[in-house]
Amino acid sequence: MGSDVRVRPRLTVLSGPSGVGKSSVLGELRRMGPEIHFSVSVTTRKPRPGEIDGVHYHFVDVPEFHKMIENGELLEHAEFAGNCYGTPRAPVERALAAGRPSLLEIELQGARQVRRAMPDAQLVMLAPPSWEDLVGRLTGRGTEDPTVVARRLEIAREELAAEPEFDEVVVNADVKSAAASLLNLVVGPVPGA
Template sequence: MSDGTGVGSGVRARPRLTVLSGPSGVGKSSVLAELRRMGPEIHFSVSVTTRKPRPGEVDGVHYHFVDAAEFRDMVARGEFLEHAEFAGNCYGTPKAPVERALASGTPSLLEIELQGARQVRVAMPEAQLVMLAPPSWEDLVGRLTGRGTEDPAVVARRLEIAREELAAEPEFDEVVVNDDVKSAAASLLNLVVGPVPDA
């Protein structure tokens, strides 16, 4: 049964890699959680990180948790599609699972920071870059400051980074505004599995 997004329509475009990026606090985790419920045929890339697991995070599900030495070895072996340092920790996207998914005909989605998205653009020019944006700058400020659990200096730094990330919007192929999680997930699903025009 088709839901209007191309899923179940019987029409299969060639699979592609979609890169989702957006500032801290924009709701990427919530949108991706909704997308998982809507689009089970999508391969969700699991990043490698050197940061410690947070409560409830499962190794191999949320991230692959490694130490700094192992991460450096993986970089040296060329195992990453992209890798970057963010907030004092290293993050990387394993190349092999993405390549396997695309080769099998399954669209692949990865969520990474701006500098990583730029690396993917160079490594895989055919990848689709999507920015998840807040309804407004004031809305994002409210989300970040409303947590009330972090040092003001940390929040200020996140806002500074967020401003830089939003300024990079012209580098992205598509922008999805997260003013409603379900609507944003539906828009993202359509971009991930929608038809791809012939080159």
């Protein structure tokens, strides 16, 4: 008889610079790991066309957001481009208590806050194959103002420099391979695989 080893599910935080492919990798991960709880962030920004409250974000006003902070309802929160963003604590705790691994996709500042709030959280950085690859991804579209691209690259350099703060690094050279590596980190190796 083989032993069925149960590992307590934990929270995994995915972070990485703009342009590294987080959305693509997470889209593939959703397909591969339907048992994973994906956290839905709270934001004070207005919904964009096609965004659904409770699916893409929980849309709230500024006073409600500040009330959530005061009540300790957020694992992390930050302001970006004039809007507030945060991760609700209760859905993550419910998923973990029910035995489901939970995944957050947030930026570096938020990852640091989660580390303080939940020290046993696993921090994973999604990294580009090379700096040149990331520069190519951010400049290749040619649709953004050069000053915006320069600022994103400056922030990306700072984020990548924080790699030693992370438990694991997944390089996104190929979306399916990166998603498979992330799945293994989130749910653990599949017995017999």
